[in-house]
Amino acid sequence: MALSPVQGRLLDAAVSLFATQGFDATSVQEIVARAAVTKGAMYHYFRSKDDLLYEIYHRLISEQLAHLDGILAAGGVPGDVIRALIVDLVETTTARLAEAAVFAREMHKLPTEPMAALRAQRRRYHEAFRDLVARGQADGTFAAVASADTVTLVVFGVVNQLPQWYQPGGPTSPRQLADEIADFVLAGLSPSGVAEG
Template identity: 30%
Template structure:
């Protein structure tokens, strides 16, 4: 039941927003009582925290798998961008909640989620720096700024990209990666 409450909350928070969704909306959707909700969660924010944790933990796990692979840094970059675009289809509501509703977390929980979000960014920075160190990427660029560029490019896609549309997620990942790697490419 706990996972059903979380999944329903993801759907409702994604459609309406965290503030605009009440506990009553969640239980009505599931045909439950508020008592059932409170058996599993203290409040709506606790559900929001778990949504944030599940989303970032899943991204970190996928990222870790890519980072630990034996691929070149260029190949890892392509895999990472592909994974981020694929998550639009598989986790669009969770992603929207993650980016849009973080402001509703209390300071302690926000700090915890930020640390994980920062780890995700630092791993991208490390990937770029490894590419620079291995001479796959240009040496005149800052790895930290490139990591923010990658995050901005991929994360903004959650707001406009339609996975079932004219451009497949593979095509979009290829376009993004081509532009990114051409900019990072070490010149003769």
């Protein structure tokens, strides 16, 4: 669902302030002042700072899950599907680096219920990815050099670290980076690439 202009300004303000001074040190007054809206306008959309923090990551993971469903529904050979998923994860994460960085640093501040909801969304993506790798390993498309769980942890470990080191506007575009990561993962999964002991 598209955000209203007010919601967009509030989220942008929250991301900027949480990134520079932290969640605890940021007041609701600072957020509404940065967004140039009233407190009443904020409380029309968000009950608290917690809701803003939740929505920062919820928007990203919801987009990624929608893309996951579309990619899986389109079908294709397992290698192409894995590539499409990795490319999408890298591109959507690099498009929202500030949001991803804020959430990684501040997620522990969320109350139990919204945190559990976000973890469930993330777990659904991880399980779908893992199952795709496991099916490819079971039918011989992919090498079983590492378990499907380990492959999944490696891929999401790289994606989750992007806010720590990726520099937008640098020599490597998001798509180039996505292709390199996908090439690396698929080379490791290739049965012909398994070294003989």
